[in-house]
Amino acid sequence: MKEFMMIFIGADYTDLGLSPEELQGRMGKWFAWGDKMEKAGVLRGGNALTPDIRRIVGENRTVTDLTSAEVKELVGGYYLVAAKDFDAVQEIAQDFPDYDLGGTVEIREIMVFDK
């Protein structure tokens, strides 16, 4: 079994003007997805990220503070899952709830160096 990271990229809910009802519906789907992965025993962990960003760029170490509204492609969080290969993770990612909001799932394999 290998470990993969599913990185979630998309816009901030608050900027999309979702109603509380829509928000709750979304959360319900996220919970259900988490439960499904847990039940399948593939979930290894995960974290959500707050929308505040501080960027340090370049030789001059230029610092910029950004809010979610200024960034279209915001990394919102990640899940770590155990799976055979990319195809298996792709299957898991089918249940990602936010494709219809233009959301993206990026799958990356965790590097293991002691082979």
Add this chain to the structure above:
Amino acid sequence: MEPKIIDHLFRHHSGKMISVLTRIFGLAHLEIIEDAVQDTFIKASISWRQQQPDHPEAWLTKAAKNRVLDIFRKLNTEKKHAPTIYQGTDTIAINELFLDTEIEDAQLRMIFTACHPKLDPKDRISFALKTVSGFSIKEISSALLTKEETIKKRLFRARKTIQQADLKFHIPQGKELSERLESVMEVLYLIFNEGFHSNKKEKLIREDLCGEAMRLCQMLLKNEHTRIPSSYALFALMCFHSARLDTKTSSENEVLDLKSQDRSQWHFPLIKLGNAMMNKAVADETTFSCYHYEAAIAAEHIRAARFEDTNWDKIVYWYQCLYTLQPMPSHLLTMAVICLQKEEAAKAKNYLDQITSDDFAQRAYLYYATLADYFNLINNKQEAIYYLDLALNTVTNILEKEYLEKKKLTLITGKS
């Protein structure tokens, strides 16, 4: 599955769910949270009638997660402040709080909240039993021998204090921790004593209260910050006492004193556990807490194979240590009683001279009865009868009264 198991599953799970949800929504919404959790159990008991889920715990946790959405909805409808959800991924963070280790952390926060010094001492016990232990108001009222109305008032007052004082839902750190931990241990000690010392209650309720106090104390021992010598000592004390809980009453539910208990029925595994905990409590400590000495006294009783083998000198020594730390008149009286038992009149007198009937308020009869015993021992019958009469005038409990009257009769007739 037997109903009783479900009972405890619900009870324990209730505390977990309320704690986790409070971590998400804050103490400000405690009432909404408690209602939501209550609702989950009602739903569970209905849907489980047909078929019980394979993993009831997991079922309930999932149900609690669904409650998160309900509570969000409710807070929004009532235009109350709800945590902001920025992205779907935020649910990952919420999910995380339902992991076992995080649940334990949340429960510990709830224990510290329930035992906060800002809360009235009486309210603390009721609030802890309700919020942390999942007791119903009815159960609390019968456990504490207090009217349901009074318990309701206490819970209401506790919630109000928490709002007004804007208490933080956290585990205190640094200097604050030791002081707050004192208060937590005191509440657990009181809950345990409610179960152990009250002889009026149903055996089941007594076991429930003692068991609950032990469960909460174990939570303290699981966390590295709250695992301290005195919390180990408190747990040891509870183990030693619990080991003889079954033998405290006869099959007719009569109270049996230490002398008449069947020592072969004491629960050995608990004694063993108590000893192990005691070893940890004294491992690298030079100063001892009240719990250390109380546990030492309990251990001394347990150590004696027969009542006659009790090492009273050792017990008086531990009481002396306890008294230095906690100068309560009742400890002096106890030491006097022990000395009388050993027929050491002078020593007993020394202790009795340090106390007066005022020290014992409604329980002054205990003091008078002990004085009577003292005068009886030094063959001053007149004084002995005088004090027995005083005791009889102040005693309210019927069983105690009968006992004292019998004693008086023996004194007068000279027959035993």
